[in-house]
Amino acid sequence: MEKRELICIGCPMGCPLTVEMNGTEVASVTGNTCPRGDAYAKKEVTNPTRIVTSTVMVEGGSVDMVSVKTKEDIPKGKIFECVKALKGIKVKAPIHIGDVIVSNVAETGVDIIATKNA
Amino acid sequence: MKTYDIVIIGGGPAGLAAAVSARKSGIESILIVERDKELGGILNQCIHNGFGLHTFKEELTGPEYAARFIEQVKELDIEYKLNTMVMDISHEKVVTIMNRTDGMVEIQAKAVILAMGCRERSRGALNIPGYRPAGIFSAGTAQRLVNMEGYLPGRKVVILGSGDIGLIMARRMTFEGAKVQVVAELMPFSGGLKRNIVQCLDDYDIPLKLSHTVVDIRGKQRVEGVTIAEVDNHGKPIPGTEEDYDCDTLLLSCGLIPENELSNGMGVDMNRVTSGPNVNESLETSIDGVFACGNVLHVHDLVDFVSEEATTAGKNAAKYVKDGEGRAEGGRDIVLNPIEGVRYTVPGTINVDRMDDNLTVRFRVGGVYKNVYVSAYFDDERVIHKKRPVVAPGEMEDIKLTKAKLQEYPDLKTITIKIEEA
Numbered sequence: 001m002e003k004r005e006l007i008c009i010g011c012p013m014g015c016p017l018t019v020e021m022n023g024t025e026v027a028s029v030t031g032n033t034c035p036r037g038d039a040y041a042k043k044e045v046t047n048p049t050r051i052v053t054s055t056v057m058v059e060g061g062s063v064d065m066v067s068v069k070t071k072e073d074i075p076k077g078k079i080f081e082c083v084k085a086l087k088g089i090k091v092k093a094p095i096h097i098g099d100v101i102v103s104n105v106a107e108t109g110v111d112i113i114a115t116k117n118a
Numbered sequence: 119m120k121t122y123d124i125v126i127i128g129g130g131p132a133g134l135a136a137a138v139s140a141r142k143s144g145i146e147s148i149l150i151v152e153r154d155k156e157l158g159g160i161l162n163q164c165i166h167n168g169f170g171l172h173t174f175k176e177e178l179t180g181p182e183y184a185a186r187f188i189e190q191v192k193e194l195d196i197e198y199k200l201n202t203m204v205m206d207i208s209h210e211k212v213v214t215i216m217n218r219t220d221g222m223v224e225i226q227a228k229a230v231i232l233a234m235g236c237r238e239r240s241r242g243a244l245n246i247p248g249y250r251p252a253g254i255f256s257a258g259t260a261q262r263l264v265n266m267e268g269y270l271p272g273r274k275v276v277i278l279g280s281g282d283i284g285l286i287m288a289r290r291m292t293f294e295g296a297k298v299q300v301v302a303e304l305m306p307f308s309g310g311l312k313r314n315i316v317q318c319l320d321d322y323d324i325p326l327k328l329s330h331t332v333v334d335i336r337g338k339q340r341v342e343g344v345t346i347a348e349v350d351n352h353g354k355p356i357p358g359t360e361e362d363y364d365c366d367t368l369l370l371s372c373g374l375i376p377e378n379e380l381s382n383g384m385g386v387d388m389n390r391v392t393s394g395p396n397v398n399e400s401l402e403t404s405i406d407g408v409f410a411c412g413n414v415l416h417v418h419d420l421v422d423f424v425s426e427e428a429t430t431a432g433k434n435a436a437k438y439v440k441d442g443e444g445r446a447e448g449g450r451d452i453v454l455n456p457i458e459g460v461r462y463t464v465p466g467t468i469n470v471d472r473m474d475d476n477l478t479v480r481f482r483v484g485g486v487y488k489n490v491y492v493s494a495y496f497d498d499e500r501v502i503h504k505k506r507p508v509v510a511p512g513e514m515e516d517i518k519l520t521k522a523k524l525q526e527y528p529d530l531k532t533i534t535i536k537i538e539e540a
């Protein structure tokens with residue numbers, strides 16, 4: 001059986017977790033102090049996701065760069081495709097928090113939205 | 119001379135929350151002075167998510183969190199001046215400000231709230247002789263360059279220090295196409311939040327070397343490489359452990375220090391451990407009517423606690439203005455005494471007559487301790503005994519006190535706070 005070692009980020013305790021995998025199925029999680037660690041480990045080994053944040057250039061605004069994020073978390077494996085899709089993008093002011101900057105980024109079904117007014 | 123009831127120095131999250139709270143407590147005449155071209159402080163360059171988990175129950179980015187408070191400041195019609203630097207504050211609360219349109223102006227404040235934030239520790243971080251070639255940046259400077267100016271400071275990076283800004287920048291520069299080779303940390307533990315180590319380093323296979331430091335920098339014009347080595351218990355490099363890395367950039371992430379030139383200038387009593395002012399239960403400094411909150415008081419890692427603290431400071435400043443000469447003087451001061459693993463407490467003294475019904479005492483510990491108790495002794499009696507699976511220097515701790523409880527101890531002089539073995 002394959003074993004994976006993780007650190008739970010659910011709270012400052014940072015429990016060291018060991019996940020035993022049966023192929024793509026989670027056989028067991030040990031090392032967690034509370035149920036949140038169990039849930040975290042299962043998600044992390046089967047479908048790890050992250051919110052991605054970056055910046056794009058803005059023209060004619062009060063600032064040169066506007067910060068953006070994925071509206072929801074995207075699969076970890078798509079992070080670099082997502083970052084690449086943002087390269088060279090230039091938007092025109094005015095931009096408001098929540099405006100869609102790129103829709104369906106890297107075919108994830110998730111939009112990139114602005115996190116700053118500019 | 120123009121006068122205001124409350125002048126707030128700094129328009130970061132602390133200044134904004136203090137202003138909102140003072141206005142909600144009934145003060146009309148408030149001025150926020152901010153040297154930058156926008157409100158929001160350091161949050162403007164913190165584009166990553168992870169802000170506001172406590173306050174808004176969602177994970178916001180820095181600019182989004184700031185925007186929520188900026189909106190409130192605008193809705194409440196609170197006056198603010200941008201691009202304006204506070205040059206001096208006198209003991210009598212005359213605030214000298216300067217900007218391009220008005221030049222140098224003096225303002226009389228009834229109460230002052232210090233909310234200047236902090237700056238990065240730089241001096242002493244690099245304890246090695248030799249050249250200082252181009253390519254050495256503080257992590258915060260690099261963050262500003264990348265996130266606000268869209269400029270990547272380098273392509274091959276080594277980071278010294280595992281403070282949160284360094285960790286965040288390891289991921290950020292990786293996104294921008296740089297290769298971050300290693301993060302070296304002098305201490306045997308990281309000063310950063312665990313989630314940042316996992317999501318900024320582990321996710322991208324960036325190694326974190328604890329008990330390591332930079333012992334040599336190569337290159338005259340521009341950094342060409344660095345040598346890192348393991349250190350012993352006393353922080354001394356161990357011969358034979360050196361490793362060379364080729365790089366064009368060295369980022370220093372060695373912690374933050376409160377920005378207190380103004381506080382020093384006006385003669386506020388300072389705390390040697392926090393490098394911030396000593397404050398009482400009202401977050402009032404040794405000068406009557408001068409309050410402090412946020413990173414200028416002690417360095418925070420969670421903005422939620424900054425907002426909470428600033429809300430208290432704003433409310434107390436409002437009370438000070440309203441009570442004027444009539445405020446309750448005297449009463450007894452209980453001294454908080456941090457020992458055995460507890461490095462400091464904010465506040466440092468408590469006046470029971472003046473305190474709110476509830477008071478949060480915040481502190482940091484000096485090392486990593488597992489399965490311990492955080493205890494508070496009222497003189498010799500142990501009153502609070504809180505089990506903590508783990509406490510670490512990177513995460514701020516607190517205990518809660520109530521007025522009702524303290525009133526049960528009319529002769530109480532000292533509250534000792536310490537870490538005890540289970």
Ligand SMILES: Cc1cc2nc3c(=O)[nH]c(=O)nc-3n(C[C@H](O)[C@H](O)[C@H](O)COP(=O)(O)OP(=O)(O)OC[C@H]3O[C@@H](n4cnc5c(N)ncnc54)[C@H](O)[C@@H]3O)c2cc1C
Nearest residue numbers: 128130131132153159160168204234235283412413420421
């Ligand atoms: C890199 C980094 C990452 C962080 N990540 C997180 C996170 O993920 N989650 C989280 O909850 N918290 C995070 N924090 C913590 C949080 O952002 C800070 O603790 C908080 O911003 C501090 O607020 P402040 O108002 O005290 O200081 P600041 O935001 O620094 O604001 C101080 C303001 O005062 C102004 N000022 C200073 N001196 C003067 C003067 N003389 N005249 C006029 N204006 C002046 C400055 O220009 C500035 O705008 C992070 C902090 C940093 C630095």
Ligand code: SF4
Nearest residue numbers: 008010011014015037
């Ligand atoms: S398993 Fe539970 S106790 Fe351990 S780090 Fe995760 S959330 Fe915290």
